Amino acid sequence: MSWDFETEPEFQAKLDWIDAFVRDEIEPLELLGEFHPADKSSSATTTLIRGLQDQVKAQGLWACHLGPELGGQGYGQVKLALMNEIVGRSQWAPYVFGSQAPDSGNAEILAHFGTDEQKATYLQPLLDGEISSCYSMTEPQVSGSDPTLQKTTAILDGAEWVVNGEKWFQTNAQYADFFIVMAVTEPDVEDPYRRMSLVIVPAETPGVEFVRHLEVAGEGSARTSHSYLKFTDVRVPAANLLGERGGAFAIAQTRLGGGRIHHAMRAIGRARQAFDMLCERAVSRDVRQGRLSGMQMTQEKIADSWIEIEQFRLLVLRTAWLIDRHQDYKMVRKDISAVKVAMPAVLHNVAQRAMHLHGALGVSDELPLASMAHIAEVMGIVDGPTEVHKILLARELLKNYTPVEGPWPTAHIPTRREAAREKYAELLEHQVASQ
Numbered sequence: 306m307s308w309d310f311e312t313e314p315e316f317q318a319k320l321d322w323i324d325a326f327v328r329d330e331i332e333p334l335e336l337l338g339e340f341h342p343a344d345k346s347s348s349a350t351t352t353l354i355r356g357l358q359d360q361v362k363a364q365g366l367w368a369c370h371l372g373p374e375l376g377g378q379g380y381g382q383v384k385l386a387l388m389n390e391i392v393g394r395s396q397w398a399p400y401v402f403g404s405q406a407p408d409s410g411n412a413e414i415l416a417h418f419g420t421d422e423q424k425a426t427y428l429q430p431l432l433d434g435e436i437s438s439c440y441s442m443t444e445p446q447v448s449g450s451d452p453t454l455q456k457t458t459a460i461l462d463g464a465e466w467v468v469n470g471e472k473w474f475q476t477n478a479q480y481a482d483f484f485i486v487m488a489v490t491e492p493d494v495e496d497p498y499r500r501m502s503l504v505i506v507p508a509e510t511p512g513v514e515f516v517r518h519l520e521v522a523g524e525g526s527a528r529t530s531h532s533y534l535k536f537t538d539v540r541v542p543a544a545n546l547l548g549e550r551g552g553a554f555a556i557a558q559t560r561l562g563g564g565r566i567h568h569a570m571r572a573i574g575r576a577r578q579a580f581d582m583l584c585e586r587a588v589s590r591d592v593r594q595g596r597l598s599g600m601q602m603t604q605e606k607i608a609d610s611w612i613e614i615e616q617f618r619l620l621v622l623r624t625a626w627l628i629d630r631h632q633d634y635k636m637v638r639k640d641i642s643a644v645k646v647a648m649p650a651v652l653h654n655v656a657q658r659a660m661h662l663h664g665a666l667g668v669s670d671e672l673p674l675a676s677m678a679h680i681a682e683v684m685g686i687v688d689g690p691t692e693v694h695k696i697l698l699a700r701e702l703l704k705n706y707t708p709v710e711g712p713w714p715t716a717h718i719p720t721r722r723e724a725a726r727e728k729y730a731e732l733l734e735h736q737v738a739s740q
């Protein structure tokens with residue numbers, strides 16, 4: 306019997322260290338809002354963030370999403386989940402712990418599919434926290450939910466790829482040293498999932514244009530950055546192909562599986578933060594009829610929020626355990642989709658209730674709740690919108706069911722009763738006879 310919800314004391318000590326470190330060192334720094342941790346050209350990043358990263362490395366907690374062969378700890382997803390639910394309280398903490406998106410996913414695919422040269426040029430400095438990266442997929446003109454529709458092309462011309470197209474909502478593009486661009490390289494292939502490849506484009510390549518900066522409500526430019534990019538006759542060496550030609554979708558799955566569950570782990574931290582604020586407000590605020598905590602509608606908000614967070618956390622931990630067990634994201638696709646659907650809903654509900662209970666202050670920028678509620682909306686869109694994941698989940702679940710023969714469902718009581726009578730006919734006859 307091995308159902309166990311306890312954390313071993315040695316790892317709990319690490320979690321306690323992370324908890325204090327995030328609270329005392331990272332959260333205050335983040336509040337200054339003076340610079341962006343992805344901006345490796347800023348001296349503030351190199352001094353302040355690097356100093357904190359060194360402490361994380363000294364604790365053996367750097368880039369824990371990676372295996373030991375890549376400089377990570379190889380803790381596995383369950384331990385990572387316990388860490389990330391603390392790290393997730395802060396937007397900046399992932400940068401300090403070397404696990405920030407999109408770099409974490411980009412490092413993962415470079416590690417799996419990169420050539421030795423690509424690993425030396427891009428992966429190692431990325432793992433060392435010296436450079437930043439961007440994953441370049443979504444386009445303004447077509448639905449990002451269905452990447453087979455993308456129009457950006459990369460055409461091989463002699464020894465170079467020539468990239469043309471537009472990409473937007475490119476997280477950290479303005480700080481990135483390189484972009485991993487998803488582009489059509491095999492337009493004539495029938496299977497739409499084999500038409501696209503990934504090409505590495507260094508940021509300073511001629512023809513890469515920043516059209517504009519896209520600010521997302523609730524984040525503010527100092528907290529994050531998303532850009533609209535245009536690629537016009539951008540030429541990169543043929544050796545900049547990442548993985549095989551036409552392999553973009555298969556490679557992207559490696560990246561997205563991990564990315565989604567890691568976001569979910571961090572979302573637990575945010576939802577707990579909102580829950581703590583909800584409860585603190587409830588026990589602190591008086592209205593004419595008494596303290597908010599004594600009112601049943603407030604109590605309902607608290608009870609519902611706690612249940613939703615705990616249910617979500619168990620789903621995330623169970624999925625993390627499944628990933629550790631199978632070591633293959635494809636085998637847990639439906640579980641990851643379930644987590645992806647639950648994540649924005651739980652964060653939205655808890656943040657909304659906490660925001661509401663704080664009245665005007667709650668919706669203002671003097672508390673992080675409005676931002677959290679907005680982040681929940683963003684989570685429902687990025688990495689595939691909720692609808693797409695519900696479709697995938699339902700399809701996978703339905704594979705376990707077969708149509709019934711005849712008009713009655715399997716659970717039809719009269720049919721089952723009839724079968725039960727037949728099964729026990731002899732026994733029943735005996736009973737009647739002996740009475």
Ligand SMILES: Cc1cc2nc3c(=O)[nH]c(=O)nc-3n(C[C@H](O)[C@H](O)[C@H](O)COP(=O)(O)OP(=O)(O)OC[C@H]3O[C@@H](n4cnc5c(N)ncnc54)[C@H](O)[C@@H]3O)c2cc1C
Nearest residue numbers: 440441442443448449450474475476686687688689690692
């Ligand atoms: C903050 C932020 C950061 C981002 N970072 C990056 C990044 O770094 N790199 C990158 O490439 N992209 C990034 N994106 C883009 C993101 O991946 C896309 O927004 C996402 O894939 C959805 O694509 P879309 O915006 O074109 O919406 P659409 O695909 O147009 O979808 C809009 C809506 O249509 C509905 N819908 C779509 N498909 C279906 C369906 N099959 N069934 C039912 N309803 C459906 C859903 O309600 C969906 O929300 C980011 C976006 C945001 C907001």
